[in-house]
Amino acid sequence: MSDILLGYQVSTGKEVRIPFAHTVVCGQTQASGKTTTLEGLLSRSGGDLPRPALAFLTKRAESAFVKARSIPPYFRDRADWQFVESILEAMMRERMKYQREWIIRVCQGATTLERVAKNVESALHGDRHKKAATSYAAGMYLQLSEYFKLLMPELRRLKLNMATRGSALDLKPGLNVMDLSDYSTEMQSLAIASAMEEIYRRRGVITVIPEAWEFLPQARNTPVKMAGESLIRKGAAAQNFMWLDSQDITGVDKRILKQVGVWILGVQREVNEVEHTLAQMAVPKKLKPKPEEVMQLRRGQFFACFEDVLTRVYVLPSWMPAEVGFTIARALPAQAGDELVKNAIARFQPASARHEEDENVDYRELFEDAQRTIEQLKAEIEQLKRSGAGAAPAPTPKDRSSALVPPATEFVGGNNDEVSMSLEVKRPVIDLTVRKYVIEASDATKTGRLALLLSQGFFDQPRKIANLNDEFRARGWMKQTGAPTPLNLDLAKLAEMGFLRLVGQATYQAVPGMRVNVKEVEAVA
Numbered sequence: 001m002s003d004i005l006l007g008y009q010v011s012t013g014k015e016v017r018i019p020f021a022h023t024v025v026c027g028q029t030q031a032s033g034k035t036t037t038l039e040g041l042l043s044r045s046g047g048d049l050p051r052p053a054l055a056f057l058t059k060r061a062e063s064a065f066v067k068a069r070s071i072p073p074y075f076r077d078r079a080d081w082q083f084v085e086s087i088l089e090a091m092m093r094e095r096m097k098y099q100r101e102w103i104i105r106v107c108q109g110a111t112t113l114e115r116v117a118k119n120v121e122s123a124l125h126g127d128r129h130k131k132a133a134t135s136y137a138a139g140m141y142l143q144l145s146e147y148f149k150l151l152m153p154e155l156r157r158l159k160l161n162m163a164t165r166g167s168a169l170d171l172k173p174g175l176n177v178m179d180l181s182d183y184s185t186e187m188q189s190l191a192i193a194s195a196m197e198e199i200y201r202r203r204g205v206i207t208v209i210p211e212a213w214e215f216l217p218q219a220r221n222t223p224v225k226m227a228g229e230s231l232i233r234k235g236a237a238a239q240n241f242m243w244l245d246s247q248d249i250t251g252v253d254k255r256i257l258k259q260v261g262v263w264i265l266g267v268q269r270e271v272n273e274v275e276h277t278l279a280q281m282a283v284p285k286k287l288k289p290k291p292e293e294v295m296q297l298r299r300g301q302f303f304a305c306f307e308d309v310l311t312r313v314y315v316l317p318s319w320m321p322a323e324v325g326f327t328i329a330r331a332l333p334a335q336a337g338d339e340l341v342k343n344a345i346a347r348f349q350p351a352s353a354r355h356e357e358d359e360n361v362d363y364r365e366l367f368e369d370a371q372r373t374i375e376q377l378k379a380e381i382e383q384l385k386r387s388g389a390g391a392a393p394a395p396t397p398k399d400r401s402s403a404l405v406p407p408a409t410e411f412v413g414g415n416n417d418e419v420s421m422s423l424e425v426k427r428p429v430i431d432l433t434v435r436k437y438v439i440e441a442s443d444a445t446k447t448g449r450l451a452l453l454l455s456q457g458f459f460d461q462p463r464k465i466a467n468l469n470d471e472f473r474a475r476g477w478m479k480q481t482g483a484p485t486p487l488n489l490d491l492a493k494l495a496e497m498g499f500l501r502l503v504g505q506a507t508y509q510a511v512p513g514m515r516v517n518v519k520e521v522e523a524v525a
């Protein structure tokens, strides 16, 4: 079979069949019927023996596929620097241009991410063979070390899951679903990418990628994007196709969209969104619907655009008898058609497919979560009140000049004040880039407290972590005995943003010219 039944043309009831190709299904959440469309197509993708297809569940509340086989998460280790860089970019949602050199170094000779993480630690702290990094290198390795600390526990959890549920990517004919909703987006990205890499060693597999704007963004690399580009380029020859399921395609990588052969457009309500979608389609203008036509679509209706065809179609869900779909299409676009759709849903849609958004939300868990947060906040407020009682009374704006504040800054001390910072960074390049960061932090957080110290000139001279621990203890911000609260990450962040410089091993100093503006907020002691 070289094509698949999508549904019936609105008003004539003519069959609409689409070719196997890289495909986009887009449209507004719930109101369009994307999952229903994909599931209908997949169920008819191979006659008696449908093609193997793999979809990913990435959100708890996502409407699930009804007739799917659940498979365990899959991950295959890699440690080339391009891959590692893409993971970090996916994690940080920004490019890793400045870190590249250091990423390359820690990936040398590694074949697993676990090894890369170890390499980062030895580079940062030194080992039998080499000394600990210093100055700029130390700052870079510190950043990488913190990124890996976020990544590795999730990766180990996923690997444990694989160890107990099977470690191969076992795809059977029909729809296979990998539930990744328990993992962070970064980990999901890793698992999806691994599965795609495995798929391009096979033939005739359809991969359904959810939320394309998140996993295949234009602006940065993600593991899925790297794997997706290869799959979409080489895939068609091996009959491996990518089907994108995405509310809208704003911000989706253009190189990927260029390879799309079939567009299935459902209702979108925002005229800008529709215009953007239409602009991204690499088909002649006469094969594109008008924006207002897209905005008038209703649930289950789509414009299908492919080859030289542009047609409005009522999509046949997997659970609906073909003759019912045909009758509905003939009655549409009139109101009577919509009535028939409603009746057909009531009569034929299995209860398991009626995934109203609320159904999947675990309110009890949410409620308990909220309770825990409230308790935590109460304890923090109590602690702040206690530490505030012993501290010097907060200077009022009137006696500010006599307070411990350098004249260039405005500062009102005391707990619960807000500190906002803005700064300029000038990089020594020919076309000068000026970046301005604004941090809103209260002095109840570590970053806020460091900001306060910055504003008070504490970092005008080089300060070691030990000096900071002493200062934090003197201000009642840290317990007096036992291990100190780690401040490295907060310091590294301030250094990355250009407030601080690492001027020796774990020694920081304020960047000349950086500016801290402190916002005055009335504080109740």
Ligand SMILES: Nc1ncnc2c1ncn2[C@@H]1O[C@H](COP(=O)(O)OP(=O)(O)OP(=O)(O)O)[C@@H](O)[C@H]1O
Binding pocket: 027, 028, 029, 030, 031, 032, 033, 034, 035, 036, 037, 062, 063, 247, 299, 300, 301, 314, 315, 316, 317, 341, 345, 349, 353, 354, 355
């Ligand atoms: N072709 C159709 N015929 C009849 N009912 C449909 C059709 N498509 C969707 N529906 C109805 O709309 C509901 C939502 O559809 P679906 O879950 O496919 O939307 P979605 O666009 O994938 O939403 P989300 O963006 O939240 O994933 C379905 O449960 C079903 O009742």
Ligand SMILES: [Mg+2]
Binding pocket: 034, 035, 036, 062, 063
């Ligand atoms: Mg859906």
